[in-house]
Amino acid sequence: MNHRRSALQGVRRLVVKIGSSLVTAQGKGLDEVAIAGWVAQIAELLRNGVQVILVSSGAVAEGRARLGMSERPRTLHALQATAAVGQMGLVRAYERAFAEYGLNTAQILLTHEDVAERSRYLNARSTLRTLLEWGVVPVVNENDTVSTDEIRLGDNDTLAALVCNLLEAEALIILTDQDGFYSRDPRAGDGAELLHDISLADPRLDAMAGSGMGTLGRGGMRTKLTAARWAARSGASTVIAHGRCEGVLTRLLTGEPELGSMLHADDVRLGARKRWIAGQLQSRGTLQLDAGAVKALQGGGASLLPVGVRAVEGRFSRGDLVRCVDPEGMEVARGLVNYSAEEVERILGAPTREINDRLGYVGEPELIHRDDLALSAH
Structure with missing residues (x-):
């Protein structure tokens, strides 16, 4: 053929x-x-x-x-x-x-x-x-x-x-x-x-x-x-x-x-x-994910939750584009984040039910909603 x-x-x-x-x-x-x-x-x-x-x-x-x-x-x-x-x-x-x-x-x-x-x-x-x-x-x-x-x-x-x-x-x-x-x-x-x-x-x-x-x-x-x-x-x-x-x-x-x-x-x-999200060449920060979060994202259809994030780099605000990397630093996805860098640092690794306890409010249950996240090409 x-x-x-x-x-x-x-x-x-x-x-x-x-x-x-x-x-x-x-x-x-x-x-x-x-x-x-x-x-x-x-x-x-x-x-x-x-x-x-x-x-x-x-x-x-x-x-x-x-x-x-x-x-x-x-x-x-x-x-x-x-x-x-x-x-x-x-x-x-x-x-x-x-x-x-x-x-x-x-x-x-x-x-x-x-x-x-x-x-x-x-x-x-x-x-x-x-x-x-x-x-x-x-x-x-x-x-x-x-x-x-x-x-x-x-x-x-x-x-x-x-x-x-x-x-x-x-x-x-x-x-x-x-x-x-x-x-x-x-x-x-x-x-x-x-x-x-x-x-x-x-x-x-x-x-x-x-x-x-x-x-x-x-x-x-x-x-x-x-x-x-x-x-x-x-x-x-x-x-x-x-x-x-x-x-x-x-x-x-x-x-x-x-x-x-x-x-x-x-x-x-x-x-x-x-496509618009995936095509952005610059990001405001980086979220380092654990292996479980990487698997959930690459498996398709999952949003990124605070519990799966191990570390945060950069200074970004809500709505900015951030990179998501695996434990070895390889980019696996990028998306529009629902919290600022300072807020992410306070809810790292937290189950969704603890967001309110740590911040005093809940903006969104996800750090990045699946509709605002695109897997990276390799």
Whole structure:
């Protein structure tokens, strides 16, 4: 059975991410011929009824080329200024290329704050949905010009996965300068096998991904694996493929089995609210759970009670996002907490019936209600 064909045929909403090394011709300015090629394929998909959201890297790299920089800036303000210069050329190139097919484009710049605050998250979703309904191609990038270390998303692989969750896209295609996902780093010598079909449940994936990073972008294969896991929360499978393969996008959507690597989503699909919770990149604190609480959460359907918490870290208020970790420190879940850090410290390990005795009141019987808790991907 061709699992790839069954996963990709019939897709009606797709996120495509194109990496910096592809867009910028090895750092020597935008490769407008290559951009025109991807745009032609996207235009064909649109004619066939597929909605496409494009996440494009390249603003910083294009800014470097325009400013004659030999190295990526090291300071935040220099990076932001470089991105501001490069964003102008990047958007203009896509606008010009899509106009050849009578298609309108829209620039969407996001920061972590836009997906961390629920009302802004919903507003971003509504705006993107409206653009798709109008037949407009959204061109999405991180708002590097205003992002700080505290609010930055980190890389466009992450951004593409969050957009996938935001819009419940059925698939994520990551175009890069590698043929796909290998069993080991192909640059390290012989013996690297290109894996065409992979389950995200495969426990060997993290070791295979390594930690490589290119000179132009921020995301190596490990970030692509993380992105695939996040995209799977909305039921989307991820394909990693070389962006310069002829007709790569149209060929992938026919289910061509030997092109790139497909990372298959698990069967578990999170609801919209839990996808938002799971997709938050920053937390205000950490709750260390005992083994019994971990088992209850991972068994499915349980809320987190004070009796299962051993320690608390950080300063947080009611309603903030916190991480839940097992006795070894591995994250198992994250959610919106019903008590402040000071209150949690006073009710650690307490049965629900003792909350009133320790606090003098009962806000909620759970530290985190199951509706406000999402298990973490591994």
